[in-house]
Amino acid sequence: MTRFVVVGGGIVGLAVAHRLLTDRPEDSVTVVEKEAGWAAHQTGHNSGVIHAGVYYKPGSLKATLCKAGSASMVEFCKEQGLAYDICGKLIVATDESELPRLQDLHQRSVANGLPVKLIGQAEAAEYEPHVAAVAALHVASTGIVDFGAVCRRIAELLAEGGADLRTETEVTAIRQRAGGVVVTTTKGEIIADVLINCAGLHADRISRMAGVDTPVRIVPFRGEYYELTPQRRDLVKGLIYPVPDPQFPFLGVHLTKMIDGTVHAGPNAVLATAREGYSWGKISPRDVWDEVTYSGLWALARKHYRYGLTEVHRSLSRKKFAASLARLVPVLTGEDIVPAGAGVRAQAIRPDGGLVDDFLIVEAERQVHVLNAPSPAATSSFEIAKHIVSRLPADLAA
The missing domain is CATH 3.30.9 (D-Amino Acid Oxidase; Chain A, domain 2)
Incomplete structure (x- = not known):
């Protein structure tokens, strides 16, 4: 049995823990979060958009994981009975000078395999009657959801699956030991075989605490x-x-x-x-x-x-x-x-x-550090988790 400790109770950390339990049910998973509840920071304060993946360089992690993540987020919401709405989005050029950039965005969207359409002023007004647009890009697959509600449901599934969920537990030190790590928290030590750092706003500090030479x-x-x-x-x-x-x-x-x-x-x-x-x-x-x-x-x-x-x-x-x-x-x-x-x-x-304009995930011996995961990380969270867990060796027990 491999013992995992995930640092951070935002949507990426919870999704990673969920994927670990799904793919590796014989292993143990502990999630530590310094706040009293889940999704207390970036996840709980974002705009709730299920992004399609329009803006990201084709072939980048953001492009590939966002497109797949949009679909998996919707599928999760369907399965769990969570409210969502695929309402679509307009990206509008308000004057002629913006048209070349709109065309570039259309080409990037097509390269990313997204359902988009360039439309004129009259058609834009059919979607948004009060908008000012000389032209627009309609992105059909963009949606909205409450990511805080998604996190609460993931946490419930983790508890049902036997994960050790520890809120109000702040990491204060990390030291490596033979075959794993010791994570010192405000509520005692956790001995683990593998550390996965999803600490968001504090991810670089956690990585340095763990002895990793953080590049950012x-x-x-x-x-x-x-x-x-x-x-x-x-x-x-x-x-x-x-x-x-x-x-x-x-x-x-x-x-x-x-x-x-x-x-x-x-x-x-x-x-x-x-x-x-x-x-x-x-x-x-x-x-x-x-x-x-x-x-x-x-x-x-x-x-x-x-x-x-x-x-x-x-x-x-x-x-x-x-x-x-x-x-x-x-x-x-x-x-x-x-x-x-x-x-x-x-x-x-x-x-x-x-x-850093792409997701940045740094791997070290028995450690994974998610060092850049701003938008569209919430949309992409299930796919970020799949990406991380799929790269772990089968047997990591000490």
């Missing part, structure tokens, strides 16, 4: 959301996204119908002052020190400082935020939106300032 640093970016007031929700039928500019690191603000019927707008992206910094007032001296002493962040800032200033301005101004939304739906004003919380994206950055 996690830098937190806060994604700030508004939502439409109840009387204006009918302005958006599904998902409306801008055409992304490849010069910039994030997609830009967009409009997303949620599974509960609300419509979220955002996210605005600003550098967070804590890895779990969901507001400007949350400051972690340790996290700030990690940021300001990291050469990779300074290199990124030099390249994108104008973009960063724009994001900060929009963060501080509802009027500016509403103006960005009005490029997509012109009738929207600042009176139509109210604050709706925030999430924090764990973005891996290389020392040269480059953003």
Whole structure:
């Protein structure tokens, strides 16, 4: 019997544990999560989109695992009776200058084998009557779900399957030993044959704790959301996204119908002052020190400082935020939106300032570290888990 310990109770960690129990029922699985519940950070604060895989380089892990993950996520929801909606999405060009980028996105989508269609202004209005579009890409397979509910159901299945689930259990040290690892937590030691690190915002710290020379640093970016007031929700039928500019690191603000019927707008992206910094007032001296002493962040800032200033301005101004939304739906004003919380994206950055634009999974002896798993990781979670578990040797017992 092989003893596995999975660090992190977000959707990737839970999916990995679920896959281990499914594929290796003779082995033991322990999941440790420092919070009191599951999906407390990235998973529980995201926009709930089941992504199709439009944006990702063909052949990349993101492209292949997202497409497959979209299907497996829907299948899981069907099997478990969880609410979801394949509502489709429009990526809209709001002026002629964006048409070449829209065409490029269409070609990438086709290369990724996705059901997409380039449409004109009139057809775009059939999907979204209030949208401003000279043209659009309709992505039929995009959907929405509550990933927190998905996590809670996975946790129930893990408990039924005999997994050892430990919340409020923070990892404080990891040491290697012959044939495995010893994971020290706030609630005692766990002896395991294999460590799988799915710690999200703290994944790089866990890997360094385990003695792995991590090639990146996690830098937190806060994604700030508004939502439409109840009387204006009918302005958006599904998902409306801008055409992304490849010069910039994030997609830009967009409009997303949620599974509960609300419509979220955002996210605005600003550098967070804590890895779990969901507001400007949350400051972690340790996290700030990690940021300001990291050469990779300074290199990124030099390249994108104008973009960063724009994001900060929009963060501080509802009027500016509403103006960005009005490029997509012109009738929207600042009176139509109210604050709706925030999430924090764990973005891996290389020392040269480059953003890691694919999933990054580093393997070491008896260790696996998921070091970059931002969006579309929730969509792809079951496939990320399958990818990790399929690469494990059959017998890893000490």
